[in-house]
Amino acid sequence: MRTLYVSDLDGTLLRSDERTSGYTNRTVNRLVGEGMLFSYATARSFQTARKVTAGLEAEIPLIVYNGAAVADHRDGSFLQMNFFGGEAAEILDELEACGVFPIVYAVAGGREMFSYLPARCTRGMRAFLETRKNDRRANPVATRRTLRAGDIFYFTCIDEREKLLPLYEKYREQYHCVFQVDLYTREQWLEIMPKAASKASAALWLKSSLGCGRLVVFGDGENDVDLFEAADEAYAVANAADVLKAVATGVIGANDEDGVARWLDAHARCAAQTQGGV
CATH class of the missing domain: 3.40.50.1000 (HAD superfamily/HAD-like)
Structure with a gap:
């Protein structure tokens, strides 16, 4: 066997x-x-x-x-x-309403990319992005609309635990969520994926x-x-x-x-x- x-x-x-x-x-x-x-x-x-x-x-x-x-x-x-469908836009609306601006992973035109709003990056996000310098997937964007480009399959939120915990409780049954402190930076992460992932x-x-x-x-x-x-x-x-x-x-x-x-x-x-x- x-x-x-x-x-x-x-x-x-x-x-x-x-x-x-x-x-x-x-x-x-x-x-x-x-x-x-x-x-x-x-x-x-x-x-x-x-x-x-x-x-x-x-x-x-x-x-x-x-x-x-x-x-x-x-x-x-x-x-x-595994990709999100129309619910990706709903998740982004709810995250932004809570003052959370994630790193958004998507595929557009055959290109894998992660998009983010530089002006809205937390300290933890900046530290993460620093480790991804010269990454061909990096896609800094200027507006919330362009943050939604492509077929989305993953959200990474790096922010204060107090802001992320209610979102984790909201989404944990509906999607596949990982809520944990990063092993290396000790920053709080919330990752949201399609339920089947x-x-x-x-x-x-x-x-x-x-x-x-x-x-x-x-x-x-x-x-x-x-x-x-x-x-x-x-x-x-x-x-x-x-x-x-x-x-x-x-x-x-x-x-x-x-x-x-x-x-x-x-x-x-x-x-x-x-x-x-x-």
Whole structure:
């Protein structure tokens, strides 16, 4: 029976320096070469995920934007995607009425982009955008109308907790929402996606597409709970949130100890050797 292994990135496969280590790269690449089916599921885009995993050779599609999309590992083109419909405009109206101006991710004319109003950026948004300098997706706009361009699939709000919490409570049942403090900046984030978008649904789609019979996953945060619940086996790294450990099959080494790669080296080698190539 073929097994698909899927790992979260930040706080899980990545060390605290936001990179995969040389050991992790060598181990995963060797096992992939032996036939292991390995991917990752991240809130990051394809572009930023590839930067922080430089040296890692994942040879199958990648789950990005918290499961809103599955991207081809070679060029980042979307293989599976979840878009908002007319409700995107309603969400923007309600966010703006609350004084929240999000980063809006969309596809327009075949171009993937994130739009924002520079004059309305919070400190947290400016810090985020600073890490995306020279990103070809960046689309600063001058008006609220142009903030709505394209087919929208993701909203990122970085603002005060007191402003974002009521919005999270409003939307959490209607859409797929992630409400958490950023691992690195400690800023409060609210991310809003179509209801069908999740790491779990994307991983199950990929599992089916690859003809796999089992799904084994790794994670660290509360936003990985749905992925854990969809998997046959789920392992939380030692630095994971308690809520995730509570639904895990087991707890493995921490991210800064290369816990995922060490577990794979110890447990996935035989499976990789018997599965053959992708």
